[in-house]
Amino acid sequence: MKTLVVTIGGSCVKIMQIHNPSKKAELLYFSMILIHEEVEHYTLKQGYQWLKPDGDKVRWYPWMLNSWIIPRHTFLCWLVAQQRLLTQDRLRRMGIIQHNCCFLCGLEEESHEHLFFGCIYSKMCLQLVKDWCMCPLPDADCIKWWIEWRHTSAYRKKIVAVIMESLMSQLWHCRNLSRLDGLIWRPNVLCSKVKHDVVMRLGQCDIKSRNSRVIGWVNYLTTA
Incomplete structure (x- = not known):
């Protein structure tokens, strides 16, 4: 009481x-x-x-509470941070399935760590997004990297969060498409969908940065 x-x-x-x-x-x-x-x-x-309830602070708090993030991406990435997506390894532990194989590469067992970004397919998609946004995105544990990323503007961090969460959302969507319909997008198709999400979201956000480098980078992302 x-x-x-x-x-x-x-x-x-x-x-x-x-x-x-x-x-x-x-x-x-x-x-x-x-x-x-x-x-x-x-x-x-x-x-x-x-x-408010008593509890410990979680590391994904600043990552999720970003007003620029697309809401549906926020919920999915919250599940990723909690490792609560119904990946093959979790389903097998529950006794629902007997086998465990990644639906994207078909080479290794599927888990959160493998899907983001240990899988060959997800690595290719990540590299394409890196080449597009010209930002040193991490190969693993993107939430920890984003929180510890120093010497950059708040606007740049928000935009990178939008990019990373859109990529993770599209990877999960592609994984489900492969599981249900047996179809897998080519990496460049998935990257184009990430670009579309990011450009549409940036068009809805009010960017008031006076940093010419940030403004130039945003203009590049929306026109590349």
Whole structure:
């Protein structure tokens, strides 16, 4: 049970968050009890800190909470960060399938680490995207690399996040297409789809950077 004591209108109010055991679904409700104690004045920050759950900070927090990211890509990459995609290795551990083979290369077992970017196919796609965006994208653990990437502008980091999440989303889509229909895009086709996503998203974002190098880079991405 969590308790917060605040001052409202000169009176002290104790707000208690209580689990109701009489309900089948343990619904939360709040009980307000008037008390008379000397406490500090209530602030919105104090109330927010009380309401939010306690937990550890996660490294993918700045990667996901990027307003420039396409929402559907954010959700998929959140699953990637949690390693919750239904890859072949997870399905086999669940007992749903008996074999495990990558649907993109057909050479190794499929896992999150293999799909992003240990697979030969995904490496080729990554290299094409690197050549297009002229940015030193990582070969593995892109979230950690992005967070630790220093000496660059905030706009550049946001755009690179858009590029990487679009690439990961298109790879997963291509993987599902191979699994369900037996079709695999050529790497240059997948790269063109990533370009389309990025250009469309940048056209919707308000880029106010005064850095001439960033503006020149954005213009190159939208016209290349």
